[in-house]
Amino acid sequence: MRRPHVERLGRPIVRLGEVGSTNDVAGLLAAAGVAEGALVVADRQSAGRGRLGRPWVSPHGGLWCSVLLRPARGPSRGLLSLAVGVAVAEAAEAACDVRAGLKWPNDVLVEGRKVAGVLLEAAGGAVIVGVGVNVIIPAGALRADIGPAATSLHLASGRPVDRDRVLAALLDRLTAWYEAWGAGGGQVLEAWRRRDVTAGRRAVVSMPGETLEGVAEGIDGDGALRLRLSTGEVRRVMAADVQVMGHPARGC
Numbered sequence: 001m002r003r004p005h006v007e008r009l010g011r012p013i014v015r016l017g018e019v020g021s022t023n024d025v026a027g028l029l030a031a032a033g034v035a036e037g038a039l040v041v042a043d044r045q046s047a048g049r050g051r052l053g054r055p056w057v058s059p060h061g062g063l064w065c066s067v068l069l070r071p072a073r074g075p076s077r078g079l080l081s082l083a084v085g086v087a088v089a090e091a092a093e094a095a096c097d098v099r100a101g102l103k104w105p106n107d108v109l110v111e112g113r114k115v116a117g118v119l120l121e122a123a124g125g126a127v128i129v130g131v132g133v134n135v136i137i138p139a140g141a142l143r144a145d146i147g148p149a150a151t152s153l154h155l156a157s158g159r160p161v162d163r164d165r166v167l168a169a170l171l172d173r174l175t176a177w178y179e180a181w182g183a184g185g186g187q188v189l190e191a192w193r194r195r196d197v198t199a200g201r202r203a204v205v206s207m208p209g210e211t212l213e214g215v216a217e218g219i220d221g222d223g224a225l226r227l228r229l230s231t232g233e234v235r236r237v238m239a240a241d242v243q244v245m246g247h248p249a250r251g252c
């Protein structure tokens with residue numbers, strides 16, 4: 001999978017205590033002309049965000065980081081986001097004894113609960129890849145601040161997990177999957193489909209001004225979700241929130 005033209009991501013590193021959002025700091029670095037690969041990592045975020053401006057709870061005990069990419073060319077940004085999801089899932093498994101699944105578009109799940117999220121944003125002429133992983137956040141804090149749909153690597157594996165080990169694995173897998181994305185994205189689609197916990201399940205898909213219900217049929221070649229409606233029509237969904245009915249298969 002490795003091709004020689006992409007340097008290992010993660011240099012230089014900006015390590016911070018508390019910050020609003022690591023994506024904002026990485027965006028400032030991008031605007032200042034900092035090269036591809038720069039990494040911003042913080043102990044806590046006071047204004048961490050998810051997609052559509054939703055809050056991302058980021059207390060001590062998580063890996064909150066952003067990597068600056070300057071992709072010259074490649075398949076769609078949607079596929080790049082899926083590639084990051086695969087990288088995060090692999091990093092979680094490399095760092096501790098869990099099985100990680102992916103829920104479209106970019107939730108990383110362990111035992112049906114969200115352990116990590118991915119947020120790609122354009123800033124300063126670059127793509128900022130934000131990754132949040134719940135590493136060792138205590139169960140009480142997870143439940144109180146985020147709710148029962150979240151878990152942490154510590155909770156899911158039953159063992160202490162080292163944040164820097166997760167970070168090292170993430171940078172390794174991110175470098176590899178960024179290269180795979182640049183090489184055409186076919187491997188990204190395959191890897192993502194192998195981890196798909198949404199396919200074959202009933203799902204409610206919410207988009208601005210429209211909510212659809214149907215059966216998720218996996219992703220197409222552009223990384224769009226295929227949703228079969230009760231009429232038999234298949235809709236391609238590019239950007240939306242997906243709620244899967246029932247519980248995903250055990251193990252992921």
Ligand code: BT5
Nearest residue numbers: 021023048049050051054056057065117118130131132150
């Ligand atoms: C995401 O958004 O899942 C993307 C999260 C990206 C966070 C990283 S941290 C480093 C970088 N800096 C940032 O400011 N952001 C990135 P979305 O799919 O919209 O999911 C958001 C939803 O996940 C929220 O509405 C909550 O329901 C839930 N949530 C919030 N915090 C969570 C957490 N720590 N763990 C699990 N779920 C959480």
